[in-house]
Amino acid sequence: MRPPLEELEAFLLVAETGSFTKAAQRLGLSKSVLSRRVGALERRLGVQLVHRTTHAVTLTELGTGFQERTRKALEDLDDAVDASSRGAAAVRGLVRITAPTNLGVLHVLPAIAELMAQHEGLEIDIELNDRYADIVGGGFDLALRIGELKDSTLVSRRLGTVHRAVVCSPDYLARRGRPSTPSDLEAHECLAYANMGAADQWRFLVDGEWKAVRAGGRLRTNDGAALRAAALAGRGLVGLPAFITQGDVQAGRLVRVLEEFPMPEAGLFALFHSSARLPGRARAVVEHLGAHFQRMGF
Structure with a gap:
């Protein structure tokens, strides 16, 4: 039977x-x-x-x-x-996701809301956390992660590339001047992003080689939104993922500097457990997120 x-x-x-x-x-x-x-x-x-x-x-x-x-x-x-x-244009059921906080707030949630508006039977449970969650133990269908993948038991799909840029407010530039080379950062107030490895050692591509520069300052945190707020308030220069600051740059509230010296990029991935069944509804979410990130220039 x-x-x-x-x-x-x-x-x-x-x-x-x-x-x-x-x-x-x-x-x-x-x-x-x-x-x-x-x-x-x-x-x-x-x-x-x-x-x-x-x-x-x-x-x-x-x-x-x-x-x-x-x-x-x-x-x-x-x-x-x-x-x-699909004949009835239906994606139904629950999909559980874990994603980094700022990426989730700025991109994942708006993209998911768009998909949910198209499919009334779709349910989403999303946990926003900058710490790596246990996908299997936490009962997640998929995880979004930025950077190097360390868990070889997970299956990954690359959804895009996260670019990083140094920004500050126009007021800060007026008071402290514009740095022309990465070495100039040593004379500036730099805001340290703890989620990007060695927070006070910023790396730039200079003459075809990666160069680490000390970027010291008085404020250090693991929250990109807090550093964005500090930069908007004129507290210093900050090297953040571009998706956190791109709206402020477009509106003129923040200014990019040192653009001729690229900072390291990081991959943006969707991860699944190797033994998990990835339901069609979860695959539909991944496809939608991939299209969203592509439209946004990741």
């Missing part, structure tokens, strides 16, 4: 998270109900799929093989459902 879909989904989430508790939370079920579903699946198949201990859940050899085949089968089912739904 073919197992019910609810039993297969319960097993896949337990396999993905390594925990009955986390899988139950993600499905909005009690742990006992989820455990019964996985147990019913094992009895239906006549095999043991998971090893249960007080501290962890691991897959048996048969469970590992069954996980891969089941995941692929349900992905094909999702694709079939999505293909049918």
